[in-house]
Amino acid sequence: MKTAPSRNRLPELLGVLRADESDPRVQELLHEFGTEPSSTRERSVGEPARQVRRLRYRSGGEIILHDGAVAGVVLHVAHDARHVRLAEWIGTGNRATLDDLETALGRKASFAGLRTPYFAVDRGFVTAVFAPDGWNMPGNLLRLTITADQPGLVPAPEDDDCPGCSDLLRRSASGAVDVEATVEALSTAAAAGALKEDAHWVRLDDLLPLQASGLMERAESQLRCLRCARTVCFTLTRDGRPEFQYCSFDQARRRHMSPVPPVEQWGDATRLAAEEQGMRYVAHAAGSWFLVRKGEDLYLDARYSYSGLIDSSALIHLNPSEVRLYRKSGHTFLSRLAAAIHNSAPYQKESPYFARDLYRRPEGARLRDEVSGAIAEHTWIAQQRRGDGER
Ligand SMILES: [Zn+2]
Incomplete structure (x- = not known):
């Protein structure tokens, strides 16, 4: 980090978050942004409904209200007719890269997902939105959004449009x-x-x-x-x-x-009839495998992982000898087969299960959805939503 920020008016922006529109701090900021909004958009979102109002000013400032309280403040930076002068707010130029923002804000960016950099600041968060070609090139910064909620944990206030x-x-x-x-x-x-x-x-x-x-x-x-x-x-x-x-x-x-x-x-x-012809759940061993069937055919969805980086599953169509062994020794055989699949590192071509993994075929994504649908009631996600996973 080079120099300390020359100008930091973030506290003014953070101070209005969650405040009511009539709050003097909100009124002051609105006044700062301009006398009249250049556009006001209102919509009712969802059910139970939430009233969303967006007040955008010619100065490039915008306030987004949820049921009358400030959900976010947006500083539009992109070089169209209405944009703020970022230097007046956080002491860096409108052509700031992510590095420049880190310097200006005096901290490293965190990420929500892979593409959304944000900064955790006192009592809030500053999310930086860049044009698709990236945050390393000057001139790509589109806007900064200031919220009380952590980006990624709740949807961004701009997403309602x-x-x-x-x-x-x-x-x-x-x-x-x-x-x-x-x-x-x-x-x-x-x-x-x-x-x-x-x-x-x-x-x-x-x-x-x-x-x-x-x-x-x-x-x-x-x-x-x-x-x-x-x-x-x-x-x-x-x-x-x-x-x-x-x-x-x-x-x-x-x-x-x-x-x-x-x-x-x-x-x-x-x-x-559709259910009978579709993929159906047969059995599972928690955290290890699922057995599903489609008509007479049996498929094993076997989980494999490697050093915390790889955690996925392979879908193997049981061949006649595997079906025989399953009929003979049931779950014991399936657990042994699942262990063999895991130990063979089926994500590498050398594994005999690499070529057999139906998820690697062109229809893999569709099959994964079919299997997910068939096993939906037996996964940890089902436990979570029933509340079994809590307490
Ligand atoms: Zn959407």
């Missing part, structure tokens, strides 16, 4: 959530490749029949937006109060849901 996922909740004329239309909108977005369904939760196609069965208190589908990486959690509840929430990866996997009852209890004839 994501073109990929922000307009999928449908309401009827009365304002109530239109469940069928929302399922339809989510399905369409998933089919178009904007969202990806998480196979560990209820399939979107199963949500309505499951709710109609009355067997589940909460049935939830989760879909990840490929653009902003938020997870849409759409939940149908027995008491008829649906929820539609945008979550970070971390928040999404911590959500609770009771086990999905066997499909025989709620599926119609078509769904049952």
Whole structure:
């Protein structure tokens, strides 16, 4: 770190976080940004709904309010018509690289995911957003966002305007959530490749029949937006109060849901036939392997790991002699086979299981989703959402 920051007005920005719009500190900052916002955008987000207001000023400053309280302050730096002079706020130029920001803020950046650098400062966080070609070249910095919540643990306040996922909740004329239309909108977005369904939760196609069965208190589908990486959690509840929430990866996997009852209890004839033809759970050994079947064929999903860097699994179609041994000695044989797979380092071509690993084939991603769906009720994620993993 070279020189101390010549100018540091971060405390002013941090001081308004979570404060009400009427708070004098917020009013002062708004005044600093300009007399009138050059644009005001309002939207209702999710269900239960949150009111989001974005007040952007010609000076390049912006305040984002959630239900009337400050959720984030954005300093727009990009060289369009409206941008701040960063030198006046944190003592570095608008063409700052990540190194320059580290010098100005007097600390190293942390990362949310691989692409989002941020700085933990007193009582808050400063996230730096750069153009896609990177943070080492001057002129790529687009904006700094100041939040009270740690980036990555909750979605960024700017994400509520994501073109990929922000307009999928449908309401009827009365304002109530239109469940069928929302399922339809989510399905369409998933089919178009904007969202990806998480196979560990209820399939979107199963949500309505499951709710109609009355067997589940909460049935939830989760879909990840490929653009902003938020997870849409759409939940149908027995008491008829649906929820539609945008979550970070971390928040999404911590959500609770009771086990999905066997499909025989709620599926119609078509769904049952599809289930019979699809991948089905047979057995598992915690932390080691899953056995699934498709028709008469048996597949072993065997976990392997190496020195903390590699932790994945291989999918092996059991050959006739392996099936015979499984019929003879059951789980003992499968555990032995899983250990042999792990010990052979199946991520290397030399392993006899490398070529047999169906996850390495072109259809691997689809197979992994099918297996995830089949074993969804038997994974640690299922334990987490039932609350078994806590206490
Ligand atoms: Zn999105």
